[in-house]
Amino acid sequence: MRFSVVTAFPDFVEAYFKTSVIGKAVQKGLIECDVVNPRMFAEPPHNQIDDYAYGGGGMVLKAEPLARAVDFVKSPAAKVICLSPQGRLLNQALVESLATEQHLILVCGHYEGVDERFIQAYADMEVSVGDYVLTGGELPALIVVDAVSRRVEGVVGKSSAVEDDSFAKGMLDHPHYTRPSVWRGLKVPEVLLNGDHGAVASWRRRESIARTLSRRPDIVGNAFLAPYIEKGVYLIWGDASRVLGDEAGLPEEVVIKFLKNIISVSERAGCRKVILLLKEAAIRQKIRILLSRLAKLEAECDEYAEMIKVVPNMDRAVSWIKEKEKSSPYMVAITSENKANRIHWDELKMRILGFCRPVAFCYQCKAEDMVGVCLRNPLGVNDSGDIFSGIISVAVTLERIIGLEKKEVPIGRDR
Numbered sequence: 001m002r003f004s005v006v007t008a009f010p011d012f013v014e015a016y017f018k019t020s021v022i023g024k025a026v027q028k029g030l031i032e033c034d035v036v037n038p039r040m041f042a043e044p045p046h047n048q049i050d051d052y053a054y055g056g057g058g059m060v061l062k063a064e065p066l067a068r069a070v071d072f073v074k075s076p077a078a079k080v081i082c083l084s085p086q087g088r089l090l091n092q093a094l095v096e097s098l099a100t101e102q103h104l105i106l107v108c109g110h111y112e113g114v115d116e117r118f119i120q121a122y123a124d125m126e127v128s129v130g131d132y133v134l135t136g137g138e139l140p141a142l143i144v145v146d147a148v149s150r151r152v153e154g155v156v157g158k159s160s161a162v163e164d165d166s167f168a169k170g171m172l173d174h175p176h177y178t179r180p181s182v183w184r185g186l187k188v189p190e191v192l193l194n195g196d197h198g199a200v201a202s203w204r205r206r207e208s209i210a211r212t213l214s215r216r217p218d219i220v221g222n223a224f225l226a227p228y229i230e231k232g233v234y235l236i237w238g239d240a241s242r243v244l245g246d247e248a249g250l251p252e253e254v255v256i257k258f259l260k261n262i263i264s265v266s267e268r269a270g271c272r273k274v275i276l277l278l279k280e281a282a283i284r285q286k287i288r289i290l291l292s293r294l295a296k297l298e299a300e301c302d303e304y305a306e307m308i309k310v311v312p313n314m315d316r317a318v319s320w321i322k323e324k325e326k327s328s329p330y331m332v333a334i335t336s337e338n339k340a341n342r343i344h345w346d347e348l349k350m351r352i353l354g355f356c357r358p359v360a361f362c363y364q365c366k367a368e369d370m371v372g373v374c375l376r377n378p379l380g381v382n383d384s385g386d387i388f389s390g391i392i393s394v395a396v397t398l399e400r401i402i403g404l405e406k407k408e409v410p411i412g413r414d415r
């Protein structure tokens with residue numbers, strides 16, 4: 001990965017490239033950093049790189065010296081980024097996306113800014129590091145170099161790289177402590193001293209959640225929740241006889257495909273079980289036999305049989321979850337009907353993090369069975385309750401609520 005910084009103050013940027021983690025990464029050859037001064041490409045004898053703004057105002061960087069500097073460092077795959085308060089706000093998702101590039105050319109503006117024609121002709125993207133005004137683009141450029149570099153393999157140690165996954169999940173970090181265990185009368189939380197790894201993990205999860213909900217509720221909408229849900233997530237497919245019963249007439253391979261799909265969708269969202277409501281004993285038996293046959297036939301289907309549970313009705317599903325989790329599930333119906341207890345998916349995410357209860361997503365369940373909240377069915381009124389509609393509705397809903405592990409933002413000209 002290569003970074004080229006175009007700046008009228010090369011000393012400042014060069015010092016950073018020789019220091020600390022970035023300096024070591026340069027030494028090890030993990031990243032390549034160069035600096036180019038537009039003044040070297042300015043018109044002699046004055047080598048002026050700025051001039052008065054047309055229409056009045058302060059000074060503006062001239063387009064030609066910047067253009068020549070960029071041409072000088074350019075490589076075929078280079079992306080040109082201009083640092084500016086008018087740019088796209090930098091966040092971890094954009095950092096991950098920039099980390100996939102081979103060469104970033106970072107152009108640092110000064111004064112009132114840069115001649116707009118340079119940006120138009122050369123910049124692939126304008127990036128801002130925050131909603132405040134600085135004196136120049138050097139610090140923002142170094143912020144980009146720093147954040148992107150630590151996503152390059154080998155630049156930071158494995159533990160910090162793994163730690164970083166927590167930001168990929170989009171939640172705030174938990175507090176950290178080191179020795180001594182009592183400092184000026186302040187104690188380290190007891191749970192961290194006992195060596196119970198499970199208890200530590202669960203404490204850290206709760207701390208991350210509490211901090212995120214109170215300090216940064218705005219990021220919860222995009223967070224990947226699966227690692228933060230202590231009690232299980234369940235999917236209950238009501239009236240499954242309609243799709244799996246004999247009258248549905250589905251060939252066995254379609255039933256198998258359905259089971260596989262619904263399991264993989266549920267597993268990705270961290271579901272503990274998929275519970276099928278099948279009122280006829282004969283069909284429950286048929287599905288059980290099919291699952292155990294699958295387990296014998298294909299090694300990977302071993303877990304498939306474990307993931308699926310068949311019960312006759314909702315009461316049995318709810319009491320089974322309650323028994324297993326020692327607390328009653330929060331019921332969430334996926335429905336096309338306009339119910340009074342409908343909530344927004346964003347609000348549901350907040351609630352799931354706020355309590356420590358199992359959550360049961362219910363698809364095709366009878367109204368009288370549903371006492372919790374309702375979520376809008378992503379298929380709308382077009383959901384006919386068949387296996388195709390069901391998998392789509394369930395997959396979109398689970399992905400919306402639980403989220404995606406990684407977020408990719410495409411890079412390119414964004415205006």
Ligand code: 4GX
Nearest residue numbers: 084109110113128129133134136137140
């Ligand atoms: N995130 N500044 C750039 C001059 C400027 C203005 C417009 C290009 C276009 C900043 C930030 C930031 C101050 C750096 C103005 N250059 N850059 N400079 N916040 O405040 O990136």
